[in-house]
Structure formats: C-alpha cells, structure tokens
Amino acid sequence: DAAAMLDVMAGLSSGEPHWAARPARPFAKLARETPPRLRIKLLTRSPLVTPDPEIAEATRRVGRLLVELGHSVDEGDEPVGSLEEFLPIWQKMIADVPVPRWSVTQPITRWLANAGKQLDAAVVEARRAELERRILAWFGDADLWITPTVALPPPRIGAFTSPDPAEDF
Numbered sequence: 001d002a003a004a005m006l007d008v009m010a011g012l013s014s015g016e017p018h019w020a021a022r023p024a025r026p027f028a029k030l031a032r033e034t035p036p037r038l039r040i041k042l043l044t045r046s047p048l049v050t051p052d053p054e055i056a057e058a059t060r061r062v063g064r065l066l067v068e069l070g071h072s073v074d075e076g077d078e079p080v081g082s083l084e085e086f087l088p089i090w091q092k093m094i095a096d097v098p099v100p101r102w103s104v105t106q107p108i109t110r111w112l113a114n115a116g117k118q119l120d121a122a123v124v125e126a127r128r129a130e131l132e133r134r135i136l137a138w139f140g141d142a143d144l145w146i147t148p149t150v151a152l153p154p155p156r157i158g159a160f161t162s163p164d165p166a167e168d169f
Contacts, residue, residue, distance in 0.1 A: 003031035038143040040066055041076030048083050051151040059148045066146070076145060079138045085131060091116030092124040111165035 004027075011022040023030060042063040044056035063073045094109065095116025102110055139145065160168040 003027040038066075038071045039141065040071050040073045040144055040146060041140070041142040042073050042146045043076045043078060044148065045078045046148075046151050047078050047081050048086075049151045051148055052153055055148045055151060055153070059146060062146050073146070076142070077138075079135060081131065081134070085127065088116075088119055088124050089128050089131070092119050092121065095119070106160065108160050108165040108168050111169070 006027040010027065040063070042059065044051055044059050067073050091112050093116070095113045097113070099105060099113075102113065105113075162168045
C-alpha cells in the first residue's frame with residue numbers, strides 16, 4: 001500500500017528540494033525486490049536532549065532487526081549542533097504560520113512566534129543553509145540512518161504551567 005501511494009505521489013513537485021523524482025521502476029515493483037545490503041548508521045543520542053530510554057531501546061531493536069536481515073548497522077556519531085543554532089529557525093517557521101487567532105495558541109507557541117517575528121528572514125535562511133550543509137556532510141557514506149523520530153514521549157496536557165514560556169521551553 002505504501003509503495004502504491006509513493007507511486008501516486010512521486011514526482012509531483014519535480015525540482016523542489018524536498019521531493020524525490022520518480023524511480024526508474026515503480027515503487028510497487030521495487031518493494032517486491034530483495035534490497036541490496038545497506039550501510040546503516042544508528043544513533044540514539046542527541047546533542048539537544050537525552051532520549052527516553054524506551055525510545056532509545058526501540059531504535060536499537062530496529063537496528064538489530066536490520067542486522068538479522070543482512071544489513072550492516074554501525075553506531076553513528078551524533079551531529080554537531082545546539083539548540084541555540086536551531087532555535088531561530090524554529091521560531092521563524094512558527095512565526096510564518098498563518099494563524100488567524102494567536103490568542104488561542106499556547107503561551108509557549110506565542111513566545112516562539114513573537115521571537116520569530118523579530119528575526120531577519122535572510123539571516124535565518126543563511127543559518128538554515130549552514131545547518132543543512134553540516135547535516136548532509138554528517139550523513140556521510142551511509143545509505144541511511146536510523147534515529148528516533150522523537151526523543152521524548154509527548155508532554156501531558158497541561159504540562160506547561162510556568163508563567164514564563166521560555167522556562168517551559
């Protein structure tokens with residue numbers, strides 16, 4: 001089903017940086033083939049936060065399964081970066097969301113957006129491009145990386161109670 005969906009979606013935005021071109025053969029046919037032995041890097045650490053142990057272990061289980069399937073899986077080095085480098089990008093992205101009523105958003109969301117509205121778009125784009133360059137270099141010669149999608153379980157509703165949104169962040 002996923003391969004059929006990818007066949008429908010493939011190439012929709014040709015030339016856009018985040019869309020893949022159509023493969024030489026349909027994904028549905030490729031999905032039936034045995035993949036070649038892949039060079040996979042696995043990472044459970046983050047320079048931004050200590051991942052939850054259950055999430056890290058689930059990621060390691062995926063790595064062990066891929067080894068059983070014949071792939072090469074090695075622990076990768078964490079990328080170099082900091083929250084301070086990424087925060088302006090995040091703030092600008094949130095500020096650019098067309099929210100009709102910011103007053104109904106969470107205080108932490110308004111805090112991020114208000115900071116993002118003060119940022120120069122060209123400066124933020126230059127920072128994003130630099131981080132992208134570093135991340136692409138970090139990918140190295142691996143065919144793919146296995147990392148947690150998120151490092152922590154979602155916060156419970158009402159978890160952000162500080163009167164200072166920066167402190168909650």
